[in-house]
Amino acid sequence: MRGVVIPVIVIADVLYDRKGRRVGTYGFYVAASETNHESAQNRTADSPGGERGLDIDDFVRRRSTIERVKGALMLAYRLNAQQAFDLLVWRSQESNTKLHVLATSIEARFNDVDVPSQARLSLDRVILSAHEASRR
Secondary structure (H helix, E strand, O other): OOOOOOOEEEEEEEEEOOOOOEEEEEEEEEEOOHHHHHHHHHOOOEOOOOOEOOOHHHHHHHHHHHHHHHHHHHHHHOOOHHHHHHHHHHHHHHHOOOHHHHHHHHHHOHHHOOOOHHHHHHHHHHHHHHHHHHOO
16 A cells, blocks of 8 residues: 555465466455554555555455355355355356455345255254264
8 A cells, every 4th residue: 555565464375266376365364563453444545446445454354254155155055165255256257246245245135045944953953063073
């Protein structure tokens, strides 16, 4: 942002496209110090595309939404994390909608999804017995 370096701690992995090329990262990005975190929050610069720069908290909120939606897709469709992310990216590209906007819209409609009582009973059993598997 305007040439100012903000040190961050990155806990992430690399995203690859179908041809094996690196296309980005995903994970958690945390300001390395309070001073840097505060200065990152207080600076919002206009980017060339007209969007305001994101502070760390906004980035984490957006990423959290995407992760929750990925989790729902993983459960509903029995996908792994990468497949769920690929599905979101595909819908984002096909609908020409930013990924976090799409994820926010999907999350807002979770209550519209009818989960059959049998599915909830199965999940209840998993939740209520998970501690037993961890003791073995």
